[in-house]
Amino acid sequence: MDSSVNYIDNVATDGSVKSTNKKNISRDVESEIESLCKAVPQLAKTFRIIEKIGEGTFSSVYLGEARMRDGSREMFALKHLIPTSHPTRIAAELQCLTVAGGRENVMGVEYCFRNEDHVVIVMPYMEHQAIVDIIGSLSFEEVRLYMYHLLKALRHIHQFGIIHRDIKPNNFLYNRKAKTFALVDFGLAQGTSNTQIELLKDLVALRKAPRPVFSEKNLNSSNSTTAATTKREIKTQLVKPVKTGELSSRRFLSGRRGPATVRPLKTHRGVHQHLTCNCFQTERVCNICLSRKQQVAPRAGTPGFRAPEILTKCPDQGTAIDVWSAGVIFLSLLSGRYPFFKASDDLVALAQIMTIRGSRETVKAAKAFGKAVLCSQELPRLDLRVLCETLRGQRPNKDAKSISKTKPETTDEGAQKQACETPRPHPKSRDKTLKPSSQRHCLVHDERGWDTVPDEAYDLLDLLLDLNPNSRITAAQALEHPLFKDL
Template identity: 30%
Template structure:
């Protein structure tokens, strides 16, 4: 039967010149509308179908479309059964460990999707031609993450396990299903409409700015309440829809449970002596600063995962006991980029340059103190860093002189000025060098810039067993029996069940 199916495809391709994948794209519509269009002229029908196919990949050249169609076709052929349930239509993004594709869920109506389906998951088919617009049920898009075979099995298991732990949490992408075929791992998640950060970060209104960080910190609060570090918070991993102010945190490929508790390391006399000697060496000529090439000391091992420019000081200093505070720092870098209208704000090539960039803002004295907290020593004889630190507001005004005056039409000048002043105060707390003094996600939501009048900041926060777990659709039944999705986990004890 399989051989006959292939032969039929080849015969049809010779007759109409279309590949099996193109026919699947063209026929994905309402059958009733398709029958009505059968009587139209063949040339007009082919022209409409071609336009509809192009609309699925706006902004791409013909060469890019051809390459992407070949790539998606190869994936559909490689993963047996994928084409029966999903129709890949575009690639949303790609990274070191995975690629994410936009796809149409062909069998969406066969399942109960109430726990993860939201209005942004459905397409209104605006601009689509008659051959693809459905009257009865609109097309429902999903995001399919293809994890590369170069990823270690433990990394893949860790990501899927963490996503399962976060099931039902607000502002976090949910897992619809995940499956493996031979060496291919695919994770299916709802598709969320969003805008490219580079297209809106320069002109966000104060209202949209508040919405952005409320959504982001709600996602981080739910994540951190379960003792999970995201480790890669950045604009590309937070899908924000400016039109309705909704945001979803995605990509937990680097996420993990922390190694240590959120507490300050005790500074011993040994460390103080090392800091004293390091400062003495930093005053020597340049050729005498540093360490021997053949350094006998054991190397320090610490998790350095993340995106350059968004790593917290404790990550750059290779502190082994990293806490959820590293995600708060990354959120602060996003806010700094928006206020300065410079993205990326930091663009170092390595950890040493990254530390120098941070030192240029906070000064060597504060960075020395920051390093000593983590039992580290920072040595530098760069004269430009020898200062007490700059005020964040002055740095932002230097980069963006129109910070207070250039406001959005949606805000009055008074609302804009007040919002900027509150945002600067929040920035000071989430970009604190000491992770123990850095705001938590919950504290950020209670700050005057993000707090909503008459709304409990913890209305959708994590709750222990017997009450609820984050989202409305993920709670205990009225009789006290566990949630039908899976046994409710105690968020205070990651990995345990009630």
């Protein structure tokens, strides 16, 4: 579910607002503006609404001009929330803007109009350029500044216990000429356990439970007879096995099935702990898995930017999901490909992440936060520098074949476990000297600096895209990374 506002480009190449008038406004938009002014009469008395500049699932944004008391004219962004939005959600978004907004690259709020069930939030208008339009012309230094200011905004809202949940370029406005930035759209924001935004605590009750994937059967009775009956059922009643052809066509499987036969997922406290799963890594689903109570896990956000813990429906989600999204943005900017991930559903999205970060690493990370992920074939972890330089065209074609790291020759389980568990130095302990790339001799010269990207850039990218949210770098830690040492 995507509540984000996709701002329509209303900015000329020199950074100024394009002139708009009734002639170049479509009839539909003109009708929308008239309806809005009728719904909220106060708007027409204060603003001259020029154009519709954005639209999302739960809101529309308009460009309005107001005459100030000193006679000057000022532009504002008018965000009209759809009347069906829950009052608590609207109030929570306003509280996020008023408490955390207006500083540290976070958009603030100027006014708010309400008439019956119509609410319009008035924010400063920021001229900006869409990343999709300028990504091909950005220099590495611009990308470095962009990431620095994005992480500053994340550090700021995370200090208030705010999880934005929809971090993406469309929600982090960038004025290339003025070098200004603004994080917008808190329509999907949630709070951490210690959030300072009181209204975010009330949103927990508003979360809708996901649809059950399998039919459910109650095994939560404490009656010993029922438990004994259940044991017998486990031995005899299994879901019809999937045909071999069907299994091979489903390359990646993830679900709520617990790790093999030893311990069920801790989150399913209602299921009898002495009942063990016997369908792990098979093409069938046993009654234990069918009977587990479905987990309630928020999935809000934009496809392509969702963290692994969201894709696997982990109920324990924190500010680390915003950091992952920032990592995906950094991956797009370094590779010159936007959007980088584009998947039709969560399983395809998880498979795409596996192709970049490796299947064994994904399985291990999922296990760390209580999820079981099964991959039908081993996918090696890619070298992020080689990947980005190849996609950007900085490497000759002959280097493309070295895009992945050498696959381990041994299949010994102990050796693989040791390879997966090789400790990674803490970011603060890493060498803080910008080191030249050891492979620059094969890069194509680029005056925008893409042939001299320091190793620290890809080191930070690796930390942001840590598959395990518990070890993923925080926004505050990322700002101390050597990549930003002079900022």
